[in-house]
Amino acid sequence: MKTDWIAVEIDRDEVRAWAVDRDGAVNDHARARDTDLAQLIAPWRGAGRPLVLVSGETGSPASFVPCKPFATLPNAQSDAGIDLRLVPAIAQNAPADVMRGDVVRIAGFMTTNPQFDGVLCMTGPVSRWVHVSAGEIVSFQSFVTGELIDSLVAASVLRHTVGSSGADDVAFQTGFEDGFERPERLLTRIYSLHAEAEREGLAPGLARARLRGLVMGTELAVAKPYWLGQQIAVIGQDDNTKRYTEVLRAQGCPVITADRDTMTMAGFRAARAQIG
Amino acid sequence: MKTDWIAVEIDRDEVRAWAVDRDGAVNDHARARDTDLAQLIAPWRGAGRPLVLVSGETGSPASFVPCKPFATLPNAQSDAGIDLRLVPAIAQNAPADVMRGDVVRIAGFMTTNPQFDGVLCMTGPVSRWVHVSAGEIVSFQSFVTGELIDSLVAASVLRHTVGSSGADDVAFQTGFEDGFERPERLLTRIYSLHAEAEREGLAPGLARARLRGLVMGTELAVAKPYWLGQQIAVIGQDDNTKRYTEVLRAQGCPVITADRDTMTMAGFRAARAQIG
Numbered sequence: 001m002k003t004d005w006i007a008v009e010i011d012r013d014e015v016r017a018w019a020v021d022r023d024g025a026v027n028d029h030a031r032a033r034d035t036d037l038a039q040l041i042a043p044w045r046g047a048g049r050p051l052v053l054v055s056g057e058t059g060s061p062a063s064f065v066p067c068k069p070f071a072t073l074p075n076a077q078s079d080a081g082i083d084l085r086l087v088p089a090i091a092q093n094a095p096a097d098v099m100r101g102d103v104v105r106i107a108g109f110m111t112t113n114p115q116f117d118g119v120l121c122m123t124g125p126v127s128r129w130v131h132v133s134a135g136e137i138v139s140f141q142s143f144v145t146g147e148l149i150d151s152l153v154a155a156s157v158l159r160h161t162v163g164s165s166g167a168d169d170v171a172f173q174t175g176f177e178d179g180f181e182r183p184e185r186l187l188t189r190i191y192s193l194h195a196e197a198e199r200e201g202l203a204p205g206l207a208r209a210r211l212r213g214l215v216m217g218t219e220l221a222v223a224k225p226y227w228l229g230q231q232i233a234v235i236g237q238d239d240n241t242k243r244y245t246e247v248l249r250a251q252g253c254p255v256i257t258a259d260r261d262t263m264t265m266a267g268f269r270a271a272r273a274q275i276g
Numbered sequence: 277m278k279t280d281w282i283a284v285e286i287d288r289d290e291v292r293a294w295a296v297d298r299d300g301a302v303n304d305h306a307r308a309r310d311t312d313l314a315q316l317i318a319p320w321r322g323a324g325r326p327l328v329l330v331s332g333e334t335g336s337p338a339s340f341v342p343c344k345p346f347a348t349l350p351n352a353q354s355d356a357g358i359d360l361r362l363v364p365a366i367a368q369n370a371p372a373d374v375m376r377g378d379v380v381r382i383a384g385f386m387t388t389n390p391q392f393d394g395v396l397c398m399t400g401p402v403s404r405w406v407h408v409s410a411g412e413i414v415s416f417q418s419f420v421t422g423e424l425i426d427s428l429v430a431a432s433v434l435r436h437t438v439g440s441s442g443a444d445d446v447a448f449q450t451g452f453e454d455g456f457e458r459p460e461r462l463l464t465r466i467y468s469l470h471a472e473a474e475r476e477g478l479a480p481g482l483a484r485a486r487l488r489g490l491v492m493g494t495e496l497a498v499a500k501p502y503w504l505g506q507q508i509a510v511i512g513q514d515d516n517t518k519r520y521t522e523v524l525r526a527q528g529c530p531v532i533t534a535d536r537d538t539m540t541m542a543g544f545r546a547a548r549a550q551i552g
Contacts, residue, residue, distance in 0.1 A: 096475065097467065125432075147428070148424070156401075156426070187420055187421055187491070188417055222461055
């Protein structure tokens with residue numbers, strides 16, 4: 001099938017792109033690091049001026065909450081013979097917050113579940129709680145949960161004690177309860193975990209599961225005004241999604257889940273439909 | 277003057293060593309990364325079997341609180357013709373904690389200020405609050421404050437918005453109040469700072485000062501049971517020491533300061549005297 005339009009997601013140093021046909025089916029996809037966009041999509045370009053929807057670009061304009069996911073889909077300056085449209089970022093003033101790549105997934109979920117009224121939990125290196133009501137994003141809150149774990153293990157004294165992976169359920173739960181009960185103690189509990197690992201020879205994989213539980217428990221405690229008494233949808237696809245789902249269900253929340261990539265493409269299709 | 281004994285501090289990948297004469301004066305010093313200890317001290321060795329005091333070694337045995345800084349100074353296995361003595365680590369079981377390099381500085385402070393009864397604030401990548409009373413270390417609590425800031429700026433999304441240095445007083449104070457008032461919110465306030473820096477063009481140096489204030493404020497709030505109503509001694513030597521001193525004085529605490537390197541050498545001399 002011939003490529004009708006192209007979807008592009010920029011996520012830090014990585015670019016993912018999908019060639020989509022007139023029926024919305026994905027014909028092909030590509031991913032690359034630090035690449036030139038024109039080069040990445042070159043194989044899919046026909047003779048014309050292709051429509052390219054870009055999500056996650058740092059320089060994107062922003063809409064402020066409360067708003068629909070795509071208040072506008074502005075044209076971008078482009079000299080590469082491309083009709084380049086940016087999915088706007090969504091920003092918030094108090095507390096200050098911003099999201100980019102997640103906007104298209106939120107739109108995908110809202111298109112797929114038009115009656116949903118509740119809270120989306122977007123998993124990832126930065127996790128987000130998004131209050132959605134009456135077709136609008138009302139407010140949201142971001143947490144550096146995954147970023148904090150990864151950067152501590154990469155670049156702090158914890159690299160000696162905490163492994164790069166580990167999913168033990170008991171260790172996770174021990175850490176989770178610790179963080180959930182006393183979220184203000186994170187800075188000292190992180191060191192305490194390191195000390196315990198070192199003194200008592202806690203295995204790096206178990207220490208990783210504990211650390212993840214500790215930081216995620218801290219997040220859940222602080223995000224409580226978002227999830228308490230709400231219908232929740234967890235959007236993601238790895239083991240993180242399973243963890244958020246489990247801990248929210250353990251708190252008595254009704255939780256549904258949605259696949260990250262599926263929501264991404266549903267969101268791009270909704271943006272494409274809006275352009276007409 | 278002839279070298280009488282040698283002091284060595286191991287701090288992560290760095291080794292520092294001092295050649296000390298019979299009167300306790302430092303004749304020479306050296307520092308190196310990832311070096312062989314025998315090689316580093318080779319220039320100071322005479323014909324005999326030199327006494328070498330080592331602080332900060334990961335494998336050191338530990339004393340548990342409450343205890344004096346040097347309950348023991350055990351011999352280490354050594355095949356290099358050296359009389360190697362380890363400054364023991366000090367550990368705590370509940371909450372789990374451990375300290376190594378700081379032990380010698382605490383001993384130095386206690387030797388220099390034998391009547392002191394109160395709390396030591398040890399600054400560094402890991403900061404510590406140490407309750408000292410009647411010549412003993414009663415309890416202590418470690419915080420990953422500096423480690424967290426440095427690793428986030430090195431390895432997370434914050435590397436795009438937060439600079440490697442920045443000491444603006446107003447920005448520091450803004451961050452400090454934020455962390456001090458709501459210490460449980462650290463994970464989300466870190467992202468909020470990133471979002472504000474990105475959306476409003478907050479300069480990287482100002483963002484750094486804000487981040488430092490935020491994380492230090494979080495630490496101060498949680499360490500309150502240590503410092504509230506206590507006589508405090510802040511031990512360090514860089515700008516961190518000035519910051520801890522200022523924020524503690526602003527809370528009405530009586531604060532004295534002591535120089536890190538001076539306390540380190542005073543502690544090594546106390547250990548040397550204990551060996552006889």
